[in-house]
Amino acid sequence: MIIGVPKEIKPQENRIGAVPAMVLDLVEAGNTVLVEKGGGLGAGICDDEYRAVGARIGDSAEQVYGEAEMIIKVKEPLAAEYPLIKPDQILFTYFHFAASRELTDAMLASKAHCFAYETLVHRDSLPLLTPMSEVAGRMSVQVGAVCLEKHMGGRGMLMGGIPGVDNATVVILGGGVVGTNAAKMAAGLGADVRMLDIDLDRLRYLSDVMAANVQTLHSSPITVREQIAQADLVIGAVLVQGARAPRLIRREDLKLMKDGAVVVDVAVDQGGCIETCKPTTHADPTYVVDGVLHYCVANMPGAVPRTSTFGLTNATGPWARRLASMGAAEAARDPVLGTAANVLAGQCTHEAVAQAFDIGFTSPAKVL
Numbered sequence: 001m002i003i004g005v006p007k008e009i010k011p012q013e014n015r016i017g018a019v020p021a022m023v024l025d026l027v028e029a030g031n032t033v034l035v036e037k038g039g040g041l042g043a044g045i046c047d048d049e050y051r052a053v054g055a056r057i058g059d060s061a062e063q064v065y066g067e068a069e070m071i072i073k074v075k076e077p078l079a080a081e082y083p084l085i086k087p088d089q090i091l092f093t094y095f096h097f098a099a100s101r102e103l104t105d106a107m108l109a110s111k112a113h114c115f116a117y118e119t120l121v122h123r124d125s126l127p128l129l130t131p132m133s134e135v136a137g138r139m140s141v142q143v144g145a146v147c148l149e150k151h152m153g154g155r156g157m158l159m160g161g162i163p164g165v166d167n168a169t170v171v172i173l174g175g176g177v178v179g180t181n182a183a184k185m186a187a188g189l190g191a192d193v194r195m196l197d198i199d200l201d202r203l204r205y206l207s208d209v210m211a212a213n214v215q216t217l218h219s220s221p222i223t224v225r226e227q228i229a230q231a232d233l234v235i236g237a238v239l240v241q242g243a244r245a246p247r248l249i250r251r252e253d254l255k256l257m258k259d260g261a262v263v264v265d266v267a268v269d270q271g272g273c274i275e276t277c278k279p280t281t282h283a284d285p286t287y288v289v290d291g292v293l294h295y296c297v298a299n300m301p302g303a304v305p306r307t308s309t310f311g312l313t314n315a316t317g318p319w320a321r322r323l324a325s326m327g328a329a330e331a332a333r334d335p336v337l338g339t340a341a342n343v344l345a346g347q348c349t350h351e352a353v354a355q356a357f358d359i360g361f362t363s364p365a366k367v368l
Helices: 020-028 047-051 061-067 079-084 101-110 130-147 177-188 200-209 221-230 251-256 266-270 305-333 351-357
Strands: 002-005 032-036 056-058 070-072 090-093 113-116 169-173 192-197 214-218 233-236 262-265 286-289 292-295 341-344
Touching: 002 061, 020 032, 020 047, 020 305, 032 047, 032 061, 047 056, 056 061, 061 079, 070 305, 079 101, 090 305, 101 341, 101 351, 113 305, 130 177, 130 233, 130 262, 130 266, 130 292, 130 305, 169 177, 169 221, 177 192, 177 233, 192 200, 192 221, 200 214, 214 221, 221 251, 233 266, 262 266, 305 341
Parallel strands: 002 032, 002 070, 032 056, 070 090, 090 113, 169 192, 169 233, 192 214, 233 262, 262 292
Antiparallel strands: 113 341, 286 292
């Protein structure tokens, strides 16, 4: 199969969908890999490194999309890329369809086969979402700590305080991969951390493994409102597989929060779990609503592309090779890759996406 790896065009997105080790693996499996010129430079990978493992270098996105039977990316296609996508072409990337009707409609119209990293389920986990959730969770505390500085619009607080002075209170909504990594970082900085989740078994586990300055609380609308009123930093870390994130903080709830408090909504690429959330970019990451500073960058791991690219491709590489060897029809019937099939040949094949937009759903095994 001819596999294309285009350069990402989302603003400040420096990751790339394949590293040389992954390319070598694909080439040794009998595939041809075409990498767009300069595509890896943001992650510190030059074209010669790709050539050394057998890749061809394409001069443009048009060439890569035009020749490739399968595209491997990091982020969802943008409007400028829609015309480049061909019927029956396989796309393997993060899509987060439930957050964008425009993207969903465009991919349905393209008649391409869209396999989404974020919905692939293996052994009851989301292995292709995990590495970027780890990055985003850790980054949420880093950026939150900076946003709490006065010149950034925050309350002017140091996360861990100093002897004799209060430390910051960090409230984390969600005890999954993002929330766990955020809690580790915030606890390590000395903050007073409260983790909220609805899964009691998960809370018991977190209570056992977290540091002494991490408190676990069962999440409810009342608990959320009580905790955000005390928070200096709130991190939205909620995930519903393939679906839009639930709204846990409403616009009216912001009035309960302190002036200069910060919210970091990691769920923004799934629509956000805070009503006042809207996607921002690394170039212009924050805005203020009702005195609360919002950081809502939709591609947070793009700020650390070296770490993120290698972490992501460690996970995606084996599945990309399997998808390429199977082809779309066989993969759609595979018990694991079938869970990643969101759009096939103009039909929606993921129930959560279909429910998000009230459109028809067809089982992926019945499409091709």
